[in-house]
Amino acid sequence: MGFAVELTLENPGPEPRQVRVPKGMLFEVQDPQLHVQNLVSARDYEFALDPYSTITVVVDAYCANKSLAPPSLTPMNVTPFVMLADPTSQQDVWQFFSPR
Amino acid sequence: MFAHALAGDLSRAGLGTYRVVTCEEEVRLARILFATSLTPPHGADLPERFARIRNTILAWQQQSDFPAMAKSCSALASARALTQSPSQASASAIPKWVLEEFSNCLLIDEELLTEGKGLHVLGFERLALQNCPPLLRHVIRDGLLEQSRELGLRAALRSLRNVPPPTADEDLPPTTVRVYCENTDDLYLLATRAYGDVPTGELGLGGRALLISLCLERNAKRVGEEVELPNASALGLRYRRRSGELTDRVLAQEIRVKSVLGRS
Numbered sequence: 471m472g473f474a475v476e477l478t479l480e481n482p483g484p485e486p487r488q489v490r491v492p493k494g495m496l497f498e499v500q501d502p503q504l505h506v507q508n509l510v511s512a513r514d515y516e517f518a519l520d521p522y523s524t525i526t527v528v529v530d531a532y533c534a535n536k537s538l539a540p541p542s543l544t545p546m547n548v549t550p551f552v553m554l555a556d557p558t559s560q561q562d563v564w565q566f567f568s569p570r
Numbered sequence: 571m572f573a574h575a576l577a578g579d580l581s582r583a584g585l586g587t588y589r590v591v592t593c594e595e596e597v598r599l600a601r602i603l604f605a606t607s608l609t610p611p612h613g614a615d616l617p618e619r620f621a622r623i624r625n626t627i628l629a630w631q632q633q634s635d636f637p638a639m640a641k642s643c644s645a646l647a648s649a650r651a652l653t654q655s656p657s658q659a660s661a662s663a664i665p666k667w668v669l670e671e672f673s674n675c676l677l678i679d680e681e682l683l684t685e686g687k688g689l690h691v692l693g694f695e696r697l698a699l700q701n702c703p704p705l706l707r708h709v710i711r712d713g714l715l716e717q718s719r720e721l722g723l724r725a726a727l728r729s730l731r732n733v734p735p736p737t738a739d740e741d742l743p744p745t746t747v748r749v750y751c752e753n754t755d756d757l758y759l760l761a762t763r764a765y766g767d768v769p770t771g772e773l774g775l776g777g778r779a780l781l782i783s784l785c786l787e788r789n790a791k792r793v794g795e796e797v798e799l800p801n802a803s804a805l806g807l808r809y810r811r812r813s814g815e816l817t818d819r820v821l822a823q824e825i826r827v828k829s830v831l832g833r834s
Contacts, residue, residue, distance in 0.1 A: 472834055474832075496780055502780075508783055549776050550769070550817040551777055569788045
Protein backbone atom coordinates (compact mmCIF):
# COMPACT_ATOMS: atom_id res chain seq x y z
CA MET A 471 0.00 0.00 0.00
CA GLY A 472 1.68 3.21 -1.12
CA PHE A 473 -0.57 5.92 0.31
CA ALA A 474 -1.87 6.88 3.74
CA VAL A 475 -3.91 9.53 5.50
CA GLU A 476 -2.73 10.79 8.88
CA LEU A 477 -5.89 11.78 10.69
CA THR A 478 -5.96 13.67 13.98
CA LEU A 479 -9.35 13.69 15.70
CA GLU A 480 -10.56 15.25 18.92
CA ASN A 481 -13.46 14.26 21.12
CA PRO A 482 -14.52 17.58 22.70
CA GLY A 483 -17.28 16.09 24.86
CA PRO A 484 -17.67 14.12 28.09
CA GLU A 485 -18.94 10.95 26.35
CA PRO A 486 -16.63 8.35 24.78
CA ARG A 487 -17.13 8.12 21.01
CA GLN A 488 -16.68 5.40 18.41
CA VAL A 489 -15.88 6.65 14.93
CA ARG A 490 -15.95 4.64 11.72
CA VAL A 491 -14.05 5.49 8.56
CA PRO A 492 -15.61 3.39 5.82
CA LYS A 493 -13.72 1.77 2.98
CA GLY A 494 -13.98 3.92 -0.13
CA MET A 495 -14.26 7.23 1.75
CA LEU A 496 -12.59 10.10 -0.10
CA PHE A 497 -10.08 12.58 1.34
CA GLU A 498 -9.52 15.73 -0.71
CA VAL A 499 -6.47 17.91 -1.19
CA GLN A 500 -7.57 21.32 0.09
CA ASP A 501 -6.37 23.21 -2.97
CA PRO A 502 -7.34 21.47 -6.23
CA GLN A 503 -4.98 23.73 -8.16
CA LEU A 504 -2.00 22.05 -6.48
CA HIS A 505 -2.67 19.08 -8.80
CA VAL A 506 -1.95 16.60 -6.01
CA GLN A 507 -3.66 13.24 -5.68
CA ASN A 508 -6.81 12.81 -3.59
CA LEU A 509 -6.96 9.65 -1.49
CA VAL A 510 -9.46 6.85 -0.85
CA SER A 511 -9.67 4.80 2.34
CA ALA A 512 -8.52 1.26 1.51
CA ARG A 513 -10.50 -0.55 4.25
CA ASP A 514 -12.99 -0.06 7.08
CA TYR A 515 -11.62 1.42 10.29
CA GLU A 516 -13.12 1.98 13.70
CA PHE A 517 -11.56 4.13 16.41
CA ALA A 518 -12.47 4.82 20.02
CA LEU A 519 -11.99 8.28 21.48
CA ASP A 520 -12.06 8.81 25.23
CA PRO A 521 -13.76 11.93 26.59
CA TYR A 522 -11.78 15.11 25.91
CA SER A 523 -9.07 13.17 24.11
CA THR A 524 -7.19 13.55 20.84
CA ILE A 525 -5.87 10.69 18.75
CA THR A 526 -3.81 10.45 15.59
CA VAL A 527 -4.45 7.45 13.37
CA VAL A 528 -3.06 6.34 10.03
CA VAL A 529 -5.52 5.15 7.40
CA ASP A 530 -4.19 3.10 4.48
CA ALA A 531 -5.35 4.60 1.23
CA TYR A 532 -5.42 4.38 -2.52
CA CYS A 533 -4.74 7.33 -4.79
CA ALA A 534 -7.73 8.60 -6.75
CA ASN A 535 -5.94 10.54 -9.50
CA LYS A 536 -3.44 8.65 -11.61
CA SER A 537 -2.25 11.73 -13.50
CA LEU A 538 -1.51 13.97 -10.50
CA ALA A 539 1.48 14.27 -8.18
CA PRO A 540 1.64 12.15 -5.00
CA PRO A 541 0.90 13.86 -1.67
CA SER A 542 3.74 14.63 0.70
CA LEU A 543 2.27 15.57 4.07
CA THR A 544 -0.27 17.55 2.05
CA PRO A 545 -3.12 19.24 3.99
CA MET A 546 -6.38 17.50 3.21
CA ASN A 547 -10.03 17.48 4.25
CA VAL A 548 -12.39 14.69 5.12
CA THR A 549 -15.23 14.50 2.59
CA PRO A 550 -18.76 13.09 2.84
CA PHE A 551 -18.23 11.15 -0.40
CA VAL A 552 -17.62 7.42 -0.81
CA MET A 553 -16.88 5.50 -4.00
CA LEU A 554 -19.78 3.67 -5.61
CA ALA A 555 -17.55 0.61 -5.91
CA ASP A 556 -15.61 -1.83 -3.75
CA PRO A 557 -12.01 -1.49 -4.93
CA THR A 558 -9.50 -4.18 -4.00
CA SER A 559 -6.41 -2.66 -5.60
CA GLN A 560 -4.87 0.63 -6.70
CA GLN A 561 -5.53 -0.38 -10.29
CA ASP A 562 -9.25 -0.76 -9.49
CA VAL A 563 -9.41 2.80 -8.17
CA TRP A 564 -7.57 4.32 -11.15
CA GLN A 565 -9.76 2.42 -13.54
CA PHE A 566 -12.87 3.55 -11.69
CA PHE A 567 -11.98 7.24 -11.84
CA SER A 568 -10.54 7.26 -15.34
CA PRO A 569 -12.71 9.03 -17.94
CA ARG A 570 -15.15 6.71 -19.65
CA MET B 571 -12.83 61.19 -27.62
CA PHE B 572 -12.28 60.65 -23.93
CA ALA B 573 -14.68 63.37 -22.80
CA HIS B 574 -17.38 62.00 -25.01
CA ALA B 575 -16.76 58.47 -23.82
CA LEU B 576 -16.79 59.48 -20.19
CA ALA B 577 -20.12 61.26 -20.59
CA GLY B 578 -21.56 58.12 -22.12
CA ASP B 579 -20.08 56.11 -19.30
CA LEU B 580 -21.64 58.27 -16.61
CA SER B 581 -25.05 57.93 -18.16
CA ARG B 582 -24.75 54.17 -18.08
CA ALA B 583 -23.24 53.77 -14.62
CA GLY B 584 -19.75 52.80 -15.66
CA LEU B 585 -20.54 50.48 -18.50
CA GLY B 586 -18.99 52.35 -21.40
CA THR B 587 -16.87 50.97 -24.19
CA TYR B 588 -13.57 52.61 -25.00
CA ARG B 589 -10.88 52.49 -27.54
CA VAL B 590 -7.52 52.24 -25.86
CA VAL B 591 -4.62 53.67 -27.78
CA THR B 592 -1.68 53.88 -25.44
CA CYS B 593 -0.61 52.67 -22.03
CA GLU B 594 -0.82 56.18 -20.60
CA GLU B 595 -4.39 56.60 -21.68
CA GLU B 596 -5.28 53.23 -20.26
CA VAL B 597 -4.10 54.22 -16.80
CA ARG B 598 -5.70 57.63 -17.10
CA LEU B 599 -8.99 56.06 -18.06
CA ALA B 600 -8.82 53.81 -15.03
CA ARG B 601 -8.32 56.79 -12.77
CA ILE B 602 -11.21 58.72 -14.28
CA LEU B 603 -13.60 55.85 -13.90
CA PHE B 604 -13.06 55.50 -10.19
CA ALA B 605 -15.26 58.54 -9.87
CA THR B 606 -18.12 56.55 -11.32
CA SER B 607 -18.25 53.73 -8.82
CA LEU B 608 -21.50 51.87 -8.68
CA THR B 609 -23.81 52.24 -5.72
CA PRO B 610 -24.76 48.97 -4.05
CA PRO B 611 -28.43 47.96 -4.22
CA HIS B 612 -30.70 48.33 -1.23
CA GLY B 613 -29.69 46.11 1.64
CA ALA B 614 -26.04 45.91 0.66
CA ASP B 615 -23.28 47.40 2.75
CA LEU B 616 -23.12 51.04 1.75
CA PRO B 617 -19.42 51.61 2.46
CA GLU B 618 -18.58 49.17 -0.33
CA ARG B 619 -17.20 50.71 -3.47
CA PHE B 620 -16.62 48.89 -6.71
CA ALA B 621 -15.82 50.37 -10.05
CA ARG B 622 -15.93 48.63 -13.36
CA ILE B 623 -13.37 49.48 -15.98
CA ARG B 624 -14.27 48.16 -19.32
CA ASN B 625 -12.13 48.57 -22.34
CA THR B 626 -12.42 47.48 -25.88
CA ILE B 627 -9.02 47.12 -27.42
CA LEU B 628 -9.34 47.52 -31.13
CA ALA B 629 -6.93 45.99 -33.52
CA TRP B 630 -5.08 49.22 -34.08
CA GLN B 631 -1.91 47.39 -34.80
CA GLN B 632 -3.66 45.97 -37.81
CA GLN B 633 -5.13 49.39 -38.63
CA SER B 634 -8.61 48.06 -38.45
CA ASP B 635 -11.61 49.77 -36.93
CA PHE B 636 -14.13 47.08 -37.64
CA PRO B 637 -16.08 46.36 -34.45
CA ALA B 638 -15.95 42.68 -35.26
CA MET B 639 -12.20 42.87 -34.75
CA ALA B 640 -12.57 44.30 -31.27
CA LYS B 641 -11.36 42.34 -28.29
CA SER B 642 -12.67 43.24 -24.88
CA CYS B 643 -11.32 43.07 -21.42
CA SER B 644 -12.92 44.15 -18.24
CA ALA B 645 -11.69 44.88 -14.76
CA LEU B 646 -13.41 45.42 -11.46
CA ALA B 647 -11.50 47.45 -8.92
CA SER B 648 -12.47 46.98 -5.31
CA ALA B 649 -11.88 49.31 -2.38
CA ARG B 650 -11.67 46.30 -0.08
CA ALA B 651 -7.90 45.76 -0.32
CA LEU B 652 -8.56 42.21 -1.38
CA THR B 653 -4.98 41.11 -1.70
CA GLN B 654 -3.82 42.67 1.55
CA SER B 655 -3.64 39.26 3.19
CA PRO B 656 -3.76 35.79 1.64
CA SER B 657 -6.84 34.90 3.67
CA GLN B 658 -8.76 37.73 2.01
CA ALA B 659 -7.65 36.81 -1.48
CA SER B 660 -10.79 34.99 -2.34
CA ALA B 661 -13.91 35.64 -4.33
CA SER B 662 -15.84 34.74 -1.18
CA ALA B 663 -14.70 38.06 0.28
CA ILE B 664 -16.89 39.83 -2.27
CA PRO B 665 -20.63 40.31 -1.80
CA LYS B 666 -22.72 38.07 -4.02
CA TRP B 667 -24.40 40.94 -5.81
CA VAL B 668 -21.02 42.23 -6.95
CA LEU B 669 -19.99 38.87 -8.38
CA GLU B 670 -23.26 38.68 -10.30
CA GLU B 671 -23.02 42.25 -11.52
CA PHE B 672 -19.38 41.86 -12.52
CA SER B 673 -19.31 38.23 -13.54
CA ASN B 674 -16.92 38.73 -16.43
CA CYS B 675 -14.25 40.84 -14.83
CA LEU B 676 -10.76 40.74 -13.62
CA LEU B 677 -10.95 41.57 -9.94
CA ILE B 678 -8.17 43.71 -8.57
CA ASP B 679 -7.39 46.06 -5.72
CA GLU B 680 -8.28 49.66 -6.37
CA GLU B 681 -5.35 50.89 -4.31
CA LEU B 682 -2.82 49.00 -6.42
CA LEU B 683 -4.46 50.14 -9.60
CA THR B 684 -4.56 53.81 -8.64
CA GLU B 685 -0.88 53.72 -7.81
CA GLY B 686 -0.38 53.26 -11.53
CA LYS B 687 1.23 49.85 -11.14
CA GLY B 688 -1.74 47.84 -12.13
CA LEU B 689 -3.15 47.67 -15.59
CA HIS B 690 -1.04 48.13 -18.68
CA VAL B 691 -1.85 47.48 -22.28
CA LEU B 692 1.01 45.63 -23.91
CA GLY B 693 -0.50 45.20 -27.31
CA PHE B 694 -3.37 43.65 -29.16
CA GLU B 695 -5.23 41.28 -26.85
CA ARG B 696 -2.58 41.61 -24.17
CA LEU B 697 -2.84 43.18 -20.77
CA ALA B 698 -0.29 43.14 -17.99
CA LEU B 699 -1.20 43.11 -14.33
CA GLN B 700 1.86 44.05 -12.32
CA ASN B 701 1.82 43.73 -8.53
CA CYS B 702 -1.89 43.41 -8.90
CA PRO B 703 -2.98 39.78 -8.77
CA PRO B 704 -6.44 39.20 -10.17
CA LEU B 705 -8.85 37.11 -8.14
CA LEU B 706 -11.30 36.36 -10.89
CA ARG B 707 -10.14 35.92 -14.41
CA HIS B 708 -12.61 35.96 -17.26
CA VAL B 709 -12.83 37.20 -20.76
CA ILE B 710 -15.76 39.49 -21.27
CA ARG B 711 -18.77 37.97 -22.92
CA ASP B 712 -21.34 40.54 -23.81
CA GLY B 713 -22.35 39.55 -27.31
CA LEU B 714 -25.79 38.04 -27.89
CA LEU B 715 -24.27 34.62 -28.42
CA GLU B 716 -22.31 34.80 -25.18
CA GLN B 717 -25.27 36.12 -23.23
CA SER B 718 -27.51 33.29 -24.37
CA ARG B 719 -24.71 30.83 -23.62
CA GLU B 720 -24.44 32.21 -20.08
CA LEU B 721 -28.20 31.98 -19.57
CA GLY B 722 -28.18 28.40 -20.82
CA LEU B 723 -25.26 27.55 -18.57
CA ARG B 724 -26.99 29.02 -15.51
CA ALA B 725 -30.10 26.97 -16.22
CA ALA B 726 -28.06 23.80 -16.75
CA LEU B 727 -26.02 24.31 -13.58
CA ARG B 728 -29.20 24.75 -11.56
CA SER B 729 -30.04 21.15 -12.47
CA LEU B 730 -26.63 19.91 -11.35
CA ARG B 731 -27.07 18.83 -7.72
CA ASN B 732 -24.36 17.00 -5.79
CA VAL B 733 -25.64 16.94 -2.22
CA PRO B 734 -29.06 15.36 -1.67
CA PRO B 735 -31.54 17.06 0.68
CA PRO B 736 -31.22 15.81 4.28
CA THR B 737 -34.53 13.94 4.08
CA ALA B 738 -33.79 12.20 0.77
CA ASP B 739 -33.43 8.42 0.91
CA GLU B 740 -32.10 7.91 -2.59
CA ASP B 741 -28.97 9.03 -4.36
CA LEU B 742 -29.19 11.89 -6.80
CA PRO B 743 -29.34 10.75 -10.41
CA PRO B 744 -26.13 10.99 -12.46
CA THR B 745 -26.20 14.27 -14.40
CA THR B 746 -23.60 15.73 -16.72
CA VAL B 747 -23.61 19.25 -18.17
CA ARG B 748 -21.61 19.78 -21.34
CA VAL B 749 -20.36 23.23 -22.15
CA TYR B 750 -17.72 24.89 -24.30
CA CYS B 751 -14.65 25.90 -22.34
CA GLU B 752 -11.83 28.13 -23.57
CA ASN B 753 -8.98 27.44 -21.18
CA THR B 754 -8.03 25.90 -17.84
CA ASP B 755 -8.89 29.04 -15.87
CA ASP B 756 -12.33 29.00 -17.45
CA LEU B 757 -12.70 25.30 -16.62
CA TYR B 758 -11.74 25.92 -12.99
CA LEU B 759 -14.38 28.63 -12.67
CA LEU B 760 -17.00 26.45 -14.34
CA ALA B 761 -16.20 23.60 -11.97
CA THR B 762 -16.38 25.93 -8.97
CA ARG B 763 -19.90 26.91 -10.05
CA ALA B 764 -20.93 23.34 -10.84
CA TYR B 765 -20.03 22.12 -7.34
CA GLY B 766 -21.24 25.19 -5.46
CA ASP B 767 -23.56 23.14 -3.22
CA VAL B 768 -20.72 21.01 -1.81
CA PRO B 769 -19.00 21.81 1.53
CA THR B 770 -15.68 23.62 1.30
CA GLY B 771 -13.83 22.48 4.39
CA GLU B 772 -15.58 24.08 7.33
CA LEU B 773 -15.17 21.80 10.37
CA GLY B 774 -12.58 19.91 8.32
CA LEU B 775 -15.31 18.50 6.09
CA GLY B 776 -14.94 19.39 2.43
CA GLY B 777 -15.82 17.78 -0.86
CA ARG B 778 -15.88 20.66 -3.32
CA ALA B 779 -12.13 20.60 -3.97
CA LEU B 780 -12.37 16.85 -4.60
CA LEU B 781 -15.07 17.25 -7.25
CA ILE B 782 -13.24 20.15 -8.86
CA SER B 783 -10.05 18.10 -8.95
CA LEU B 784 -11.75 15.07 -10.52
CA CYS B 785 -13.47 17.36 -13.04
CA LEU B 786 -10.21 19.09 -13.98
CA GLU B 787 -8.46 15.75 -14.43
CA ARG B 788 -11.30 14.33 -16.52
CA ASN B 789 -11.31 17.33 -18.85
CA ALA B 790 -7.57 17.92 -19.07
CA LYS B 791 -7.48 17.07 -22.77
CA ARG B 792 -10.77 18.74 -23.66
CA VAL B 793 -9.93 22.38 -22.89
CA GLY B 794 -10.62 24.49 -25.95
CA GLU B 795 -13.65 22.41 -26.82
CA GLU B 796 -16.73 21.02 -25.08
CA VAL B 797 -16.02 19.86 -21.51
CA GLU B 798 -18.07 17.67 -19.18
CA LEU B 799 -19.25 18.81 -15.77
CA PRO B 800 -20.48 15.61 -14.09
CA ASN B 801 -22.28 15.78 -10.76
CA ALA B 802 -20.99 13.67 -7.85
CA SER B 803 -23.13 10.66 -8.83
CA ALA B 804 -21.86 10.80 -12.40
CA LEU B 805 -18.30 10.84 -11.02
CA GLY B 806 -19.08 7.58 -9.23
CA LEU B 807 -19.48 9.09 -5.77
CA ARG B 808 -22.20 8.84 -3.17
CA TYR B 809 -22.85 11.51 -0.55
CA ARG B 810 -23.12 9.45 2.65
CA ARG B 811 -24.00 10.41 6.20
CA ARG B 812 -24.43 7.28 8.30
CA SER B 813 -24.73 7.22 12.05
CA GLY B 814 -21.38 6.65 13.73
CA GLU B 815 -19.31 7.36 10.64
CA LEU B 816 -16.79 10.18 10.64
CA THR B 817 -18.89 12.49 8.42
CA ASP B 818 -21.89 12.15 10.70
CA ARG B 819 -19.82 12.67 13.86
CA VAL B 820 -18.22 15.80 12.39
CA LEU B 821 -21.52 17.30 11.20
CA ALA B 822 -23.04 16.59 14.63
CA GLN B 823 -19.97 18.30 16.13
CA GLU B 824 -19.32 15.27 18.32
CA ILE B 825 -15.84 14.90 16.83
CA ARG B 826 -13.47 17.61 15.62
CA VAL B 827 -11.04 17.08 12.77
CA LYS B 828 -7.78 18.64 13.94
CA SER B 829 -5.67 17.80 10.91
CA VAL B 830 -5.62 15.55 7.86
CA LEU B 831 -2.36 14.95 6.05
CA GLY B 832 -1.95 12.87 2.92
CA ARG B 833 1.30 11.06 2.23
CA SER B 834 2.79 8.49 -0.07
